[in-house]
Amino acid sequence: MRFLAVCTALAAATALTGCGQSAGSDGGSGKVTLWLMKGSASDDFIAKFTADFEKQHPGTDLEVRIQEWKGIGDKVNAVLGGKAEAGAGADVIEVGNTQVAQYVETGGVSEVTLEGLREWGSKDWLKGLSDPGSVNGAQYGVPWYAANRVVIYNKDLFANAGIKTPPKNRQDWISATQKLDKGDQQGIYLPGQNWYVLAGFVWDEGGELAVETGGQWVGALDEDKALAGMDFYKQLQALGDGPRNADEETPPQSEVFARGQVAQIIAPPGQAAQIEAANPALKGKLGFFPVPGKTSEKAGSVFTGGSDLIIPEKTRNRALAVDVITALVSEKWQTELARTMSYVPNKTTLAHVVDGNDGAAAMAPGAAQGRATPKSARWAEVEAKNPIKPYMTAVLTGQDPRQAAKAASDTVSQVLSSDR
Known part of the structure; x- marks a missing residue:
């Protein structure tokens, strides 16, 4: 669950092969909405990421909405069930790593594609983030960051x-x-x-x-x-x-x-x-x-706390949603987030980016052995x-x-x- 103002988010992308898109593809233009939890990223990080994403995707409007943890379950379920009020939806959502199975059972979370897994470096994901994002052999959550004791x-x-x-x-x-x-x-x-x-x-x-x-x-x-x-x-x-x-x-x-x-x-x-x-x-x-x-x-x-990212099945722009995740889990932005917030990156191969931050560096070896609660x-x-x-x-x-x-x-x- 959550500690140190850290929780996790699960993410999922549907079978994009059927949509003719793969992770990292040019999602085109339009509006895409990203929900992040309060305290997960600094205002400076969000501003930099938004500006860079929109620069890389001309004609795109990335809206980042900060959510409070209190009552978030009902809000997420409303989006997943297509019952959110007009203008209150989301295309990518940060959720707790140990909440993945709960949201999957409720329904409305997209499964991650094989293309996405390769693009996002899944073979090096921290197990404490990736395992909770997998339900019945299918991957639903894309690890974003971790923190542990x-x-x-x-x-x-x-x-x-x-x-x-x-x-x-x-x-x-x-x-x-x-x-x-x-x-x-x-x-x-x-x-x-x-x-x-x-x-x-x-x-x-x-x-x-x-x-x-x-x-x-x-x-x-x-x-x-x-x-x-x-x-x-x-x-x-x-x-x-x-x-x-x-x-x-x-x-x-x-x-x-x-x-x-x-x-x-x-x-x-x-x-x-x-x-x-x-x-x-x-x-x-x-x-x-x-x-x-x-x-x-x-x-x-x-125990690994942190965040995964999910894509609701009812996203308005699946291709851009995939591109948002691709950017957030890239080495560039994983490094920026880890150094800014003293987190452990989502992949073992990026553990070195927190060298020099004694607290975060001490987390990294444990994160490699990290686990989560039963799924x-x-x-x-x-x-x-x-x-x-x-x-x-x-x-x-x-x-x-x-x-x-x-x-x-x-x-x-x-x-x-x-x-x-």
Whole structure:
């Protein structure tokens, strides 16, 4: 879902081969409307992109409309269903990566063409963006940008503990955090219900939150591999004083870190600005490193947030809509967006463009291992009920892990399989 003012968008283009067009073709002239979510791109980026697109497409009017997240689902569904008020439609829409299946189930999203996949560099797409955009073997979402969690650390506390380089694997991470956890100082502030972080640990172990079998989704938190992920979370969480019955927003972990006695938190790098605003004395003293994996060869798995782009089936100008996406995912504009907004580009081959931005650079290795939540159209209902949070609290307070996981998995299965 969304964090750090970052969400995702899914996009789709219909079988353009049948329309005689392919990605990157000259869409001709006319008006094309692009919906972007508030905070996804700066005003300067939008102005530059609009001017360049219209220059490359003489006679074309590109209208960019900024949308609020609140109530966006109803607005998108109105467009997809052809029920938007006159003049309120869209040809390309940014949506959340984990919302793709939900919109596809509702109907009205175009499937991406094979021509588009090749043109847009799909073989190098970040899986955490591309996988949620694929439903039943068909691609509907075109990845636009990504953001994920990293470890934000206090350089002074690391130096005082004799830790010269950030850890690259779990064993070294635990050892370093043990050194940092002393007296009034917390080795790490990890709230007991940060389930997005848990998801990464579960995926690293080869486990899943839920799996689809024979067309039916079932919870998988009680499987051995998923339980191993929870066990590591428990080890790490014990090396600090994070609450066992609250998430990262209760209280906001950036405020806790800003007090100066926390060595690490796991968060999007954008939270560094919040920390520095709360405690200016920490400016220049914050570092970033990818969430360590089980070995030093690759970073740990993380939940990927970001955006995909979709094209409604009822677009007024399909060719221009495809050209808008082609431009937005091009190396030129991917580089501009990543550097302007400190995002991770949509392709692994563009990871180098954020070199020099410490926070974004730390995201890139994790983004390559990024994942998203299960592609069920009803996963949003699971998050609303969220049986994972009390499961985590139960384990951290000494209850039987397998029994607690089974109860959570049963609830997940019930929600995903229930009739609306």
